[in-house]
Amino acid sequence: MRVLVVEDDRRIAADLERGLRAAGYVVETVGDGEEAWFRGDTEDYAAIILDLGLPGMDGLAVLKRWRANDRRIPVLILTARASWAERVDGIDAGADDYLPKPFRMEELLARLRSIVRRSAGHASSVISIGDITFDERQMRVTVRGSPVALSPLEYRLASYLVLHRGRVVSQHELSENIYGQEDAHDSNAVEVLVGRVRKKLGGELIETRRGFGYIVPGADA
Amino acid sequence: MRVLVVEDDRRIAADLERGLRAAGYVVETVGDGEEAWFRGDTEDYAAIILDLGLPGMDGLAVLKRWRANDRRIPVLILTARASWAERVDGIDAGADDYLPKPFRMEELLARLRSIVRRSAGHASSVISIGDITFDERQMRVTVRGSPVALSPLEYRLASYLVLHRGRVVSQHELSENIYGQEDAHDSNAVEVLVGRVRKKLGGELIETRRGFGYIVPGADA
DNA sequence: TGATCCATGTCAGCGAGCTGTCAGGCCGGG
């Protein structure tokens, strides 16, 4: 689960990163509005935590620009100025929830869970591609009806690719989302993982785009 | 089984807690509407017992906000003002059942079982899986007809997994629902508990999904 | 008060299987 933190105060940002990572999120942090807008507009996050007091571009303006561009990523607004009027402004601009500083990490995590869950909506938890079926509820994959045992990492990789089917996913993006570390240590761990998944699910599911990454042919492909 | 009690009268709240705990529930109590809404929106409970006369935010308003956010947790409304009109309001707002004060604890427990069962999709309070039978009302388990003595915690664990069969349940979710919100200190208590339940009920009931959690194979599997 | 039992948490050891690394082979593109 990838989360973008937009916060210019280094100390608070560091606290957030630590807490979120401990809760299992993959965290990226930016400190100014322009950069935040760009990242939020071009990358995929499960949620964005947005501080309102920013240099560069005001947080509310950033949020409004995302919404104007049809970005539906759930946004949790964070601010010291917790007046009621501002809260209304935030909700009007399209925020999904609002948290005044100072806050307890637990509460932030709870609200984050809440908005992520809400935005995940009610998509079916079963995805079928060819004769392969993914069941998120059971964390189980079946090929032609018979269950296949995937290890945790294999499952995460396959699940991520299937969730983003129809799009090329780079090795770097994969390792970020599977391992949650930015360290691009040279290793062929991802390649090995892809190989193992292919052996279990059949070679046609994941295609290689030499030089770019991997893709699961999707509905729009 | 985790239950949220929303009640501002300390005496009644204490009574409820005592009765519910005796019946094997993990109980959390809040006394005002804002807090109730937040908890109900961000935490997972098997059911919520909601008093209508609240400070902060009216009980009905809280309930409506949960439902607007697609929270389907079963809610049992509790109120002194037991007029027929109000009852209709409660049901309209999305309550699952309605209990006028004063009430007898037994009746509350019965209604609670009923709405929990209904929300889990079971018609009766007896659930059979293979040759194992769960009787939620009597808190008894039988294997091939002969009763098996489960300790309170063992029963809670087995019961929670059975109620959510067909879904992978993480160790974390289990310990939350068995012990209440205690900090997840590293401990293998859940693993030990699973082992003990398996020894008594047979090893096939609970499957391990390494790295994810446990699952009781369900009807929809 | 002390003996005893039962429920439950803790700990250490164990084993299966997960996973990163590496070496070598394959293959497509220049």
Next chain:
DNA sequence: CCCGGCCTGACAGCTCGCTGACATGGATCA
């Protein structure tokens, strides 16, 4: 033909969950 990216089999280290043994602590009863 070579090069760089990708694949694959082997393997060693390690993680996770299981299990038996023990400690603790509350309840019961003499």
